[in-house]
Amino acid sequence: MATIRLATPNQIAGSTSAQSELQRRLCRGFRYNVGSAAFARPKVDDPFIINENGVSPGIGVWQLGARYSLMNLNSNVTPGVSQSVTAGIYGGFQRIFGAALSWYPNDWVRLELQFQYTSIDKLNAAGTTQIGQNFETLAGRVQVAF
Secondary structure: OEEOOOOOHHHOOOOOHHHHHHHHHHHOOOEEEOOOOEEEOOOOOOOEEEEOOEEEEOOOEEEEEEEEEEEEOOEOOOOOOOHHHHOOEOOOEEEEEEEEEEEEOOOOEEEEEEEEEEEEEOEOOOOOOEOOEEEEEEEEEEEEOO
C-alpha cells in the first residue's frame, strides 16, 4: 500500500491557522527508515487513550492507502483454441483495486479497514466460454504492538 502524505503547514500558502493545525496533526509521525527501506510505525502526538483517569480524546494519526494492479495469468494460449492443443493455461486477466484506511489512536494500536475489488476475465479450458468473476472483499484488522 502506498502512503499518501498530506502537505505540512509550511507547504500550504495562505492557509488558515485552523487548517495549519489540522495539517500538522495529520502529517506528524510518519517516518521512513532508509536502512530498512520501510515506513516505521508513526509517532502519535495527540493520542486517544483510555486509562484510570478517564478518556484523553486525541485524534491519533490517520493513514490512507490505495493500490491498483493488473496481471495477465494466461500462458501460451489462443482464444478459441483449447489449452490442451496449445499446452498453455487460461488463467485469465486479473484487475484489482484496493483502498485502506488506518487509524493509529496511540503508539501501540492500529485499526485498519480495507476494501478490495477484484475482476478476473477468464475463459474455460476450451477457450470458448467466459467463466471469470468479479468480487469484493472487506477486511478489518486490529494490530497491537508491544
